Amino acid sequence: xxxxxxxxxxxxxxxxxxxxxxxxxxxxxxxxxxxxxxxxxxxxxxxxxxxxxxxxxxxxxxxxxxxxxxxxxxxxxxxxxxxxxxxxxxxxxxxxxxxxxxxxxxxxxxxxxxxxxxxxxxxxxxxxxxxxxxxxxxxxxxxxxxxxxxxxxxxxxxxxxxxxxxxxxxxxxxxxxxxxxxxxxxxxxxxxxxxxxxxxxxxxxxxxxxxxxxxxxxxxxxxxxxxxxxxxxxxxxxxxxxxxxxxxxxxxxxxxxxxxxxxxxxxxxxxxxxxxxxxxxxxxxxxxxxxxxxxx
Numbered sequence: 001x002x003x004x005x006x007x008x009x010x011x012x013x014x015x016x017x018x019x020x021x022x023x024x025x026x027x028x029x030x031x032x033x034x035x036x037x038x039x040x041x042x043x044x045x046x047x048x049x050x051x052x053x054x055x056x057x058x059x060x061x062x063x064x065x066x067x068x069x070x071x072x073x074x075x076x077x078x079x080x081x082x083x084x085x086x087x088x089x090x091x092x093x094x095x096x097x098x099x100x101x102x103x104x105x106x107x108x109x110x111x112x113x114x115x116x117x118x119x120x121x122x123x124x125x126x127x128x129x130x131x132x133x134x135x136x137x138x139x140x141x142x143x144x145x146x147x148x149x150x151x152x153x154x155x156x157x158x159x160x161x162x163x164x165x166x167x168x169x170x171x172x173x174x175x176x177x178x179x180x181x182x183x184x185x186x187x188x189x190x191x192x193x194x195x196x197x198x199x200x201x202x203x204x205x206x207x208x209x210x211x212x213x214x215x216x217x218x219x220x221x222x223x224x225x226x227x228x229x230x231x232x233x234x235x236x237x238x239x240x241x242x243x244x245x246x247x248x249x250x251x252x253x254x255x256x257x258x259x260x261x262x263x264x265x266x267x268x269x270x271x272x273x274x275x276x277x278x279x280x281x282x283x284x285x286x287x288x289x290x291x292x293x294x295x296x
Contacts, residue, residue, distance in 0.1 A: 086145070091137045092188040097145045099191045100237065100255055103198040104263065105179065107233045117199040125183055125192065135181045143178050147171060148261040201240035209239045216278045218271055231268050234259050238276055242284065249280045 088094035103117075106124070110117035155161040178186060187195070213235055214222065221228045238256040241247045253276045260269040 087140055088188050090188060091140065093140060093186055093191055094188045095145070095191075096194065097255065097258075098187055099194040099198065100259060101145065101179075101262075102183065102187060102191070102195045103202075103237055104230075104233055104259055106195070106199060107202060107237060108230055111229050111233060116203065118196060118203060121183075121196055121199055127182065129182055133182075135185045136177070137185075139174050139178055140186065142174050144171070145262075146258070148258070149265065197245060198237060198241060201244035202236050205240045205243055206236065209236055209243075212239065212279060212283055213275070216275045216282075221271075231260065231264055231272065234264070234272055235275060238272075239279060242280070249276075249284065253277065253280070 086093065086095055106121045107117045110120045113120075153164060155164065183192060213232065217232075217235070221231065225232065234256050237259075238252045241252050242249050253273065256276055257269045257273050260272045264272075
């Protein structure tokens, strides 16, 4: 499968039955399955009868990775992110980063099961809680939106390696609990509305953006779209936010890169950066005089 035909395979409309997706997924999400990021350790997936490969090294140092990422970020963008509080007065996430993370997880799950992402979000919002389920809101304060994957960490002693493993496992457990909890317990109403707005933007621009992605994505992504669903979802979210919602492209590009650092592996952040900058240069700036359809 090559070129545009590969992207067409990935770009089938959400409301159609995407039976072809079952050939490369280990499961088809049901109404009760909870979704987690790819980087969560495999032992947590096995515990919940879900299988996805872990892309985060077991000896990665979250602290050093965050420091390195922040050093590379521009001062203006870093200052902008710091202006947003993480938790509101109700004890729920209230930052735009949380909305983009949730939108990515919903969109990824929708692609896997061949459903409409907006309807899938509404289904999760309206889902009944499991009997006896209680969510510990204190975990939201420990959850780190800026925890990125990084290179393997070398340690001098086995004790140090075990300590890093314990920290990594604790962080993964927190993420699993937070991202699998009922959204209304985790995210503020404002963030849930923004999440829905992002997903509406994706569906509205899906067909047009597929053609754009076909022209800017690297050949290996187009030849194996099934292996790059998460990365393609990030591109769709970013492109939809720029063209429909009208967020400044500098902010959106940096957010897309951070999502790739958090949930993807290898060179994905660098490639997404290149794709988005090409998209802005060739498809936005060249048509800046023409109003974008649906832009608010």
